[in-house]
Amino acid sequence: MPITNLNNTHLTIAQVETAKISLSALETALQDITINLSAEDRQKYGSINEQNKLFVNKIYDFNKNQPNLSATEVDWAEFEKDFTSRQNYEALIARLDSLVTRLKNAKILHDYDNYQAALTDYAYTAYKAGTSSPGYEVKQNELKQFFGKTSKTEGIPPASQP
Template structure:
C-alpha cells in the first residue's frame, strides 16, 4: 500500500475489532440472522487471513524483541571490554609506556566529566 492508501484505510481500532469478532461469532453460530447484503464468503476469507496475519505479526514482534535483547547484551559486553581496554591504556600511559598516548587522546573525547562510570552503557566511560 502507498502511504496515501494507508491513510485512506487507516486501521481498525480495538473497539471495532470487537464488533468484527462478535459479528463473526454470530455468523458462525446463528447464520440465519446474517445480512444477505454481506458477501459472507469474502468476509470469512478476510477474517481468516487477518487472523493468520495477526499471528505472524505477533511472532515477528517476539522475534524482534529477542533480537533486540541479544544485541543489547552484545553491546553491553563490547562496552565493558572497551572500558577495560581504556583503563589499561591509561595505566600504560601513567606507567611511562610509550605508544599509548595517542590512543588515550583519541578515546578521551568520549569521556564525560563527573564521577566514575557505573558500567551502564548510557553512563559513558569513566571520567579522567
C-alpha cells in the same frame, strides 16, 4: 567490578547464513500479501481497536451461526477470507515480535559486554599512557573524544551508557 560476558552464546557463520536464507524465504513467501502503505494511508485505515475487533468477531459469529440475520449486501465469502487472513497475520506477527524481542535481548547483552570490555581497555590505555609507554598516549587522545569531561573521573563515562 562490573559483571561481564553476560551472553557467551554466539551464532556460527553457518547459523547466520541459515537465518538469512530463512528470512529471504519468508520475505519471498509473504511478498504477495505485504503492502507498503504511506503514512497517510496508515493513518486513514489504521488498525481497528480491541472493542472494534470484538464487534467484528461478533458479526462473524452471527454470520456463522445465524446467517439468515446477515446483510445480503456484504460479500460474506470475502469477509471470511479477510477474517481468516487477519487471524493468520496476527499469529505470525506475534511470533515475529517474540523473536525480535529475544534477538534484541541477546544483542543488548552483547552490547553491554562490548562496552564493558572497551571501558577496561580504555582504563588500561590510560594507565599505560601514564607510564609513557609508546603509542598509548596517541590511543588515549583518540579515545578521549568519546567521553565528556567529568569532575571526578575525567574521561570515564558512567557504566549505564552502553
